[in-house]
Amino acid sequence: MTITSPSVQSESLGKGGQQPLPQVSAASEIFQETLALTRRLFLQLIRRPSTLVAGILQPLIWLILFGALFANAPEGLLPGGGSYGRFLGAGVIVFTAFSAALNAGLPVMFDREFGFLNRLLVAPLRSRASIILASVIYITLLSLTQSLSIIIAAGLLGYGWPSLPGMLIVILVLSLLIFAVTALSLALAFSLPGHIELIAVIFVSNLPLLFASTALAPLSFMPSWLSWLASVNPLTFAIEPIRASYSNDFHLTDIVLIAPYGSLNSLTCIAVLAVLSLFLFVAVSPILDRRLN
Amino acid sequence: MxxxxxxxxxxxxxxxxxxxxxxxxxxxxxxxxxxxxxxxxxxxxxxxxxxxxxxxxxxxxxxxxxxxxxxxxxxxxxxxxxxxxxxxxxxxxxxxxxxxxxxxxxxxxxxxxxxxxxxxxxxxxxxxxxxxxxxxxxxxxxxxxxxxxxxxxxxxxxxxxxxxxxxxxxxxxxxxxxxxxxxxxxxxxxxxxxxxxxxxxxxxxxxxxxxxxxxxxxxxxxxxxKELGGERVTLKVREFSDNQESARLRNLLLECPGVRDVVINQSQGYSLNLLVDTQDVSETIRSHLIELDIPVFSLTQSRPSLDDVYLQATGRTLMDAELAVAGLRDPKAERKQSM
The missing domain is CATH 3.40.50.300 (P-loop containing nucleotide triphosphate hydrolases)
Structure with a gap:
């Protein structure tokens, strides 16, 4: 290749590719690109806050209406006593995080459809995993914000507050669930043909997973087939430790779920969620790789 | 590069x-x-x-x-x-x-x-x-x-x-x-x-x-x-002619001195594109047509364009090619490919 004269290089359009590029570490490049991608998602959220607001309003309505529906249920009906509202709180908190994370794929799908993703793919990204990483950071923070709003709303409605260590468990459990669901949603966003199909999958899976969990009723209320379903539903594994963390006397090793196949404590539930979310990321990474590389 | x-x-x-x-x-x-x-x-x-x-x-x-x-x-x-x-x-x-x-x-x-x-x-x-x-x-x-x-x-x-x-x-x-x-x-x-x-x-x-x-x-x-050589003359005897008339004219024009080839351009109302040897041949063509009692709607002479290059290589004009593919494309499939 011919080397252009210095006078040419100094002009406004200059050929930067021929000037020695400063040596920058891979980590700092990945940081720069991930930060830019994440910032863009948050700018979108701030300027179009309907996603954030709807994600809080919907569970809030659940909390108020469903709580009121069973407000006059006989005392002592639920295992461990306590009001239905208090029982429901944990379920709705988990549902909030779950629904938000299920939507993780939507911004990616729209970028694919509008061709914005191509803009990212022709850029010399150090690692295209930055695109995934930015989505995970964005959805985790968004889902946690929405869930925290619901925790506060539930507290104000008189459904109780978790203890401080309990709060850490709540955040840990929600984060694990969010990671798992985000992995699934991103994989769908890269494999389904368009946003109509993605929204259909979200729509179909959202409520059945909620009803087939212990969010609205305990296992003891369910027929045996449903209690089996609920005891393998990942939402149940998130709901039960959170419900327990609202108790004043909370221990990780306390039994929280008496499933048809055996009794589980909070620690086991959390471990199951951790394994699930790790497994899902490993399982979907070939799909993401194929689409991004 | x-x-x-x-x-x-x-x-x-x-x-x-x-x-x-x-x-x-x-x-x-x-x-x-x-x-x-x-x-x-x-x-x-x-x-x-x-x-x-x-x-x-x-x-x-x-x-x-x-x-x-x-x-x-x-x-x-x-x-x-x-x-x-x-x-x-x-x-x-x-x-x-x-x-x-x-x-x-x-x-x-x-x-x-x-x-x-x-x-x-x-x-x-x-x-x-x-x-x-x-x-x-x-x-x-x-x-x-x-x-x-x-x-x-x-x-x-x-x-x-x-x-x-x-x-x-x-x-x-x-x-x-x-x-x-x-x-x-x-x-x-x-x-x-x-x-x-x-x-x-x-x-x-x-x-x-x-x-x-x-x-x-x-x-x-x-x-x-330049490789194509020659000059181009575009002739219309009326604004919209038909294939039959243009085909008849083509045969007559091929006999005219200095005309190397004549192509009928369907997309331009069956106008005739003449490939000619010399620069000042349009007057010769005009008098030739008057002799034959054929009206002239327009007669323009030009250097060859890139469209002529395309026409020479493919036998159709760029516009014809555009029209031919317009109905064949599947926008849905193309969109999918670009995702």
Whole structure:
């Protein structure tokens, strides 16, 4: 290749590719690109806050209406006593995080459809995993914000507050669930043909997973087939430790779920969620790789 | 600078009818040139450019940019080039300045250089008035300019533009042409595709004409036209003639001294395109027609154009080719391929 004269290089359009590029570490490049991608998602959220607001309003309505529906249920009906509202709180908190994370794929799908993703793919990204990483950071923070709003709303409605260590468990459990669901949603966003199909999958899976969990009723209320379903539903594994963390006397090793196949404590539930979310990321990474590389 | 060898690419298969987009296409683009790719819609221009900018892998063939194999080292190639796509993808919610800042982070420009470079490009493309408005409010011309700026942020050695002037207003097109020429003068290799003959004729230093996924002619516009030789005369005996009349006239005109060949141009109301030997033959033709008592609606003489080059190679005009593919394309399938 011919080397252009210095006078040419100094002009406004200059050929930067021929000037020695400063040596920058891979980590700092990945940081720069991930930060830019994440910032863009948050700018979108701030300027179009309907996603954030709807994600809080919907569970809030659940909390108020469903709580009121069973407000006059006989005392002592639920295992461990306590009001239905208090029982429901944990379920709705988990549902909030779950629904938000299920939507993780939507911004990616729209970028694919509008061709914005191509803009990212022709850029010399150090690692295209930055695109995934930015989505995970964005959805985790968004889902946690929405869930925290619901925790506060539930507290104000008189459904109780978790203890401080309990709060850490709540955040840990929600984060694990969010990671798992985000992995699934991103994989769908890269494999389904368009946003109509993605929204259909979200729509179909959202409520059945909620009803087939212990969010609205305990296992003891369910027929045996449903209690089996609920005891393998990942939402149940998130709901039960959170419900327990609202108790004043909370221990990780306390039994929280008496499933048809055996009794589980909070620690086991959390471990199951951790394994699930790790497994899902490993399982979907070939799909993401194929689409991004 | 760019070397494409024996590229083939077929879309579809399975349920869909497979479409051969590129058919053993080879092309060399010398460094520092404004290189045009001319061809009707569906001739493989976009597929070729998408492969060149690493968005798409060919079924077979090799792609080398500045000696780097684009198929095995795509990231190195991406650093060297800027790409301005056909469908401008823009984030409506960001302002133009934010979009450029976002893009410069993807190109890892250091923070201090970033703002300086963005301001340079704002001046260059005359975007100062509206750069801080949200992209959603931009016109087609503004979007294309912001997209060009995004492609230039990292001062690439190679700029690839896919049909950059489609649907542009005259002012934006003039700005774009001027910038492309300036870039070329500064040593940047610019490759642009177009189905506008005049654009390629005016802008390009060299060009390749694509048809059905292959290169059917390659060279400088002047050489390509000169190779065809002769002058062109376009004759209409009435505004809209018919095939029968034109066929009869064709036979009569072939007997006229100085006329080498006559082609009936269906898309121009069955006008007659005459290939003639000498420059001042139109008067001879006019008197020949008067002798035969044939009216003349219009008679113009011109140098051969790139359309004549295309006509010579494929037997149809570029416009006919456009019309022929217009009904065959499946926008849904094309959209899917680009995702």
């Amino acid at each position: 760019i070397e494409l060898k024996h590229l083939s690419k077929t879309y579809g298969g399975g349920k869909q009818q497979p479409v051969k987009a590129l058919n053993d296409l080879s092309l060399q683009v010398p460094e520092g040139m404004l290189y045009g790719i001319l061809g009707p819609n569906g001739s493989g221009k976009t597929t070729c450019l998408r492969i060149l900018c690493t968005l798409l892998a060919p079924d077979s063939g090799t792609v080398t940019v500045s000696g780097i194999d684009a198929l095995t080292q795509p990231r190195q190639v991406r650093r060297l080039m800027g790409y301005v796509a056909q469908d401008v993808a823009i984030d409506k919610i960001l302002t133009g300045r934010e979009l450029l800042a976002f893009q410069s982070d993807l190109y890892h420009l250091p923070g201090n250089k970033r703002d300086e470079r963005i301001n340079e490009l704002i001046d260059l493309l005359d975007m100062g008035e509206w750069i801080d408005r949200r992209c959603g409010s931009y016109s087609g011309g503004m979007r294309r300019r912001i997209d060009l700026a995004a492609g230039l942020l990292h001062s690439p050695q190679l700029l690839i533009l896919d049909e950059p002037t489609v649907g542009l207003d005259i002012e934006s097109r003039a700005v774009l042409w001027q910038v492309l020429r300036q870039l070329r003068d500064q040593g940047v290799t610019v490759v642009l595709s177009s189905h506008y003959l005049e654009e390629i004729d005016i802008l390009a230093d060299r060009l390749a004409i694509f048809d059905s996924g292959s290169v059917i002619a390659e060279g400088t516009p002047t050489d390509l036209k």
